[in-house]
Amino acid sequence: MKLFECQNCGQPLYFENTVCESCGHRLGYIPDMNTVSALEPEGDQWRALASSGQLYRFCQNAELDACNWLIPSDHTETHCAACRHNRTIPNLADAENMARYRKLEMAKHHLFYTMIKLKLPLKNRIDDPQGGLAFDFLSDQVDANGNVTTVLTGHDEGLITINVAEADDAEREKRRTQMGEPYRTLLGHFRHEIGHYFWDKIVRDCGEEALEKCRAVFGDEREDYGQALQRHYNTGAPPDWQNNFVSTYATAHPWEDFAETWAHYLHIVDTLETARSFGIKVRPRIKLGHELEAQVxxxxxKANNIDELIENWLPLTYAVNALNRSMGQPDFYPFILSPAVIAKLGYMHELTH
Incomplete structure (x- = not known):
């Protein structure tokens, strides 16, 4: 994620900001320009200081304080490029659901920021009713007898389901602990699940050659998925899993290995862009510190290859893990990238480009 600034006063801005805390200008994100812009009202529309001439209006979800993206005023859509992919949202009359929904949208918009920058195909169900991308944000249901029907987060032919309980920090931490995961975030869920969607779009649907190339890296996805998951939950990951996989869940099935690796590729790209925006340099003051130097x-x-990313990513994670530990927080990036995992990340780099 890049660092933004107010075009009126120069105040640093976050991607999610809706008002400049310095000068009070309303703010909105313009996807086509990849910028957060200060705005000035013009009738019932807005003029963006980052754009000359074009008038904008807000996505309809701005009324819910769930979106700050802009739509050109001459477009007919009522929702922005990210919100048009929603199929189902929770009952927003419930205050708890509203708070969770806003967190879900924040994470989803962050996801779309990266997808748009990588120029990946993002058709919605209106553009492509059969194969378009859509989201269901659902809650667990309790019947009159107190029986609970649990919503499972997952992907099915372009439909991504997220249990809104994942937006509750305490509940998500509880599930992270129960499942023995070192890392579990809303944005991580989105990045993982959309990895399944892009496996469909830019591997499966691109012919046998693309499939065979993927199988050579991740294994044969024709292995029975249900049996593979059951085996994983029964026996766990193999003892030497870190030699070949980025996480224990990646060992369950080639589809999960692909999705986990895809998510980590997005973690790396997005975080390195943030480091670049802040001009971060890493120069450890130890005898072998030169081996951990990085300047993003x-x-x-637009990196040329995966090596360019990894050579900067590893020193950055060492430094930020140390900073987190100094604050008594868990490691920022609690994963080991073995040569085999880096090779899988290299496959992702080639695939996305």
């Missing part, structure tokens, strides 16, 4: 001065979305 390139656009990670």
């Amino acid at each position: 001065d390139f656009d990670p979305h």
